[in-house]
Amino acid sequence: MTGDPRPLEQPTLTDNYLTYTRGFLSWALTLDHKRIGLMYLCSVLLAFLLGGIFALLVRTQLLVPEGLIMDQDDYNQAFTLHGGIMVFLVIIPSTPAALGNFVLPIMLGAKDVAFPRLNLMSYYLWVIGAIFMVYSIFGGGLDTGWTFYTPYSIDQNSAMGGVIPAVTGAFILGFSSIFTGMNFIVTIHRLRPKGMTWFRMPLFLWSIYATAVIQVLATPVLGITLALLAVERAFGIGIFDPTLGGDPVLYQHFFWFYSHPAVYIMILPAMGIVSELIAVHSHRHIFGYSFIAWSSVAIAMFSFIVWGHHMFTSGQSPLVNVVFSFITFSVAIPSAVKVFNWLATMYKGAISWNTPMLYGMGFIFLFVIGGLTGLYLGTLSTDIHLHDTYFVVAHFHYVMMGSALIGFIGGLHHWWPKMIGKMYNENAGRVAFVLFFIGYNMTFFTQFMLGSHGMPRRYATYPADAGFQMYHIISTIGSYMMAIAFFMMAAYFISSIFGGRRAAANPWGGRSLEWQCTSPPPHDNFSEQPEVGDCYDFSVLRWDEATQGYVWREDVDRPGEKSHA
Amino acid sequence: MSSSNHEHGAVGHIVPIKMLVGTCLALLFLTGVTVWVAKLDFVELRMDEMNILVAMGVAVVKCTIVAMIFMHLRWDRSFVGFVFVGSFIFVGIFIGFTLLDSSEYQPTIIPGDTPQVQLKLDALNASMAADSASSGEHDGAASQ
Structure with missing residues (x-):
């Protein structure tokens, strides 16, 4: 008995997780990780649409120096809600909760995550947190920026009244994140199949594991910080309020102790996706597996000791500034290890120019720009000049959107055939990528120029004679191009559901276990837990014209199988 | 099913009652030490910070005992x-x-x-001044 499934026959119409049971409650009360992942995906994409609308409002406002469509209060709300929604509702849960939920147990050959009920609860906590966040718009508005900095956020005479609903939402979303992280840690520890040692796991699982550790360790600090902020605002007890003897710099320490690791909660899963994309679509064994795996852990560890680089100009002491600046540069080492290994994997690989691969390569390009510009901000002397300018905005968008979100989009294209069982239009995917990539760089590369020329962030207007307007116009046109690209993606994804070609079990040539069950997977994923081999040895696969997918070579034994001969 | 699990030790390690009681007594004794040390005046011995050092030291020992025995870390x-x-x-x-x-x-x-x-x-000063002024008026009115 091989233990390795031979699932290459197409699924029947009734034997997959989408059609296993029917009716609203079968989805609303489901414990199936795949359905929960899909519900997360739909919810996150809806939040992405909302956050994107606020982004377009911000960009449209800045087309002309005096501001085009909003007054300054509305502008403050627009960029705050854009940031809050994109960070807390979209990027943090996108890859771990949506794609991770769907893929992780199948990659492990398991039937589900370790705690399916906790998984469903974490989804509903996300929904409740999202309702609170959105309610903040109607509950008085929110204009603090997504960081809720004190003393402004606790001043009831200045900051708008939606602060407490918003931080309550972020608090609840934090619990959702912790539950997901705990679930994934236990699942990876306890449900790995026979043959899958730690260093035979797909690299996506390493990155999800490192992410989960950060989620469990750092998110409680955000919870208590936001609880203190709400109490301070409601009752004025004097923790962060300097007029009552409190310390606003302390708030920034508390906030960034979570929120810098949160940057890695966002980008580590994307790095894991890119490791899969680059290896699978280059059809070449990943280069330096253990270095990539350990670099994920190293990045997770470093993420906890660099938070002070967000506070160089806050009044933080020179001694601590120097320490944090020094440690910040250390993060470049594991990040560079990953980039080197991805490039080395592609070298002499048989690269398929599929849409997911385009996003994988786009990630490397944009992440390098985002990372290298971070060095300017980690350097004390240059950060003094660049802090709170558009240079910072451009830098973190290159990392958060150009890297984290592009990794998520790449992963979505990679696993879409597995999730839905249908192929999308590849040509449309490539065109959308090109449009997105050009639009993206038009939007954010110009912001490096704006920042280095002195345009501060979070300003609704700017002087007409400062030379900023041309950059803003290019940036805004780029944002419209990205919006068109996203609507294109939505169109071809939706049309694939109704009219797409049926996806083979393994359309890209992947070796990890999710490619060994049908597309879409059956309710239980595998009839029995499979054995695994080297999940990056693609030499055992061959293209099968009949199924339009990759199949196991007849002359090669499967893991656990006795000699073919 | 469950009985076979018990036979194979699937429920995990069980700490003997004697050890649990002993641990409890040790924790009570250390609590007594903390209380006793709190009453000592180390200032005369020019060891001003000894109170807090001993208290924290005892707390660390108690925490370690709880983690090792009650939380089963010793056997995990x-x-x-x-x-x-x-x-x-x-x-x-x-x-x-x-x-x-x-x-x-x-x-x-x-x-x-x-x-x-x-x-x-x-x-605050203005309100205190107003209060004192009004109380002075009241006093004056009362005395009249």
Whole structure:
């Protein structure tokens, strides 16, 4: 008995997780990780649409120096809600909760995550947190920026009244994140199949594991910080309020102790996706597996000791500034290890120019720009000049959107055939990528120029004679191009559901276990837990014209199988 | 099913009652030590900080006993102990860096009240003056 499934026959119409049971409650009360992942995906994409609308409002406002469509209060709300929604509702849960939920147990050959009920609860906590966040718009508005900095956020005479609903939402979303992280840690520890040692796991699982550790360790600090902020605002007890003897710099320490690791909660899963994309679509064994795996852990560890680089100009002491600046540069080492290994994997690989691969390569390009510009901000002397300018905005968008979100989009294209069982239009995917990539760089590369020329962030207007307007116009046109690209993606994804070609079990040539069950997977994923081999040895696969997918070579034994001969 | 699990030790390690009672007594004894030390005056011995040092030392020992015996870390896999200790290290990093920074920048804070504090003080002084004036009027009226 091989233990390795031979699932290459197409699924029947009734034997997959989408059609296993029917009716609203079968989805609303489901414990199936795949359905929960899909519900997360739909919810996150809806939040992405909302956050994107606020982004377009911000960009449209800045087309002309005096501001085009909003007054300054509305502008403050627009960029705050854009940031809050994109960070807390979209990027943090996108890859771990949506794609991770769907893929992780199948990659492990398991039937589900370790705690399916906790998984469903974490989804509903996300929904409740999202309702609170959105309610903040109607509950008085929110204009603090997504960081809720004190003393402004606790001043009831200045900051708008939606602060407490918003931080309550972020608090609840934090619990959702912790539950997901705990679930994934236990699942990876306890449900790995026979043959899958730690260093035979797909690299996506390493990155999800490192992410989960950060989620469990750092998110409680955000919870208590936001609880203190709400109490301070409601009752004025004097923790962060300097007029009552409190310390606003302390708030920034508390906030960034979570929120810098949160940057890695966002980008580590994307790095894991890119490791899969680059290896699978280059059809070449990943280069330096253990270095990539350990670099994920190293990045997770470093993420906890660099938070002070967000506070160089806050009044933080020179001694601590120097320490944090020094440690910040250390993060470049594991990040560079990953980039080197991805490039080395592609070298002499048989690269398929599929849409997911385009996003994988786009990630490397944009992440390098985002990372290298971070060095300017980690350097004390240059950060003094660049802090709170558009240079910072451009830098973190290159990392958060150009890297984290592009990794998520790449992963979505990679696993879409597995999730839905249908192929999308590849040509449309490539065109959308090109449009997105050009639009993206038009939007954010110009912001490096704006920042280095002195345009501060979070300003609704700017002087007409400062030379900023041309950059803003290019940036805004780029944002419209990205919006068109996203609507294109939505169109071809939706049309694939109704009219797409049926996806083979393994359309890209992947070796990890999710490619060994049908597309879409059956309710239980595998009839029995499979054995695994080297999940990056693609030499055992061959293209099968009949199924339009990759199949196991007849002359090669499967893991656990006795000699073919 | 469940009986076979018990036979194979699937329920995990069970701590003997004697050890649990002994641990409880040890914790009570250490609590007594903490109370006793709190009453000693180390200032005369020019060891001003000894009270807090002994109290924290006893607390660390008690915490270790609880973690090892009551939380079963002594018998659990070493990885669980690693996670437990690692959590404390992270808390230490968080609190340590924050306190280091706070102690560094405190001397650089410009002494004096902020305008907002001054406004509040002015309002407080005004209300106190008004209160004293009104109570003086009341006293005057009462005496008349």
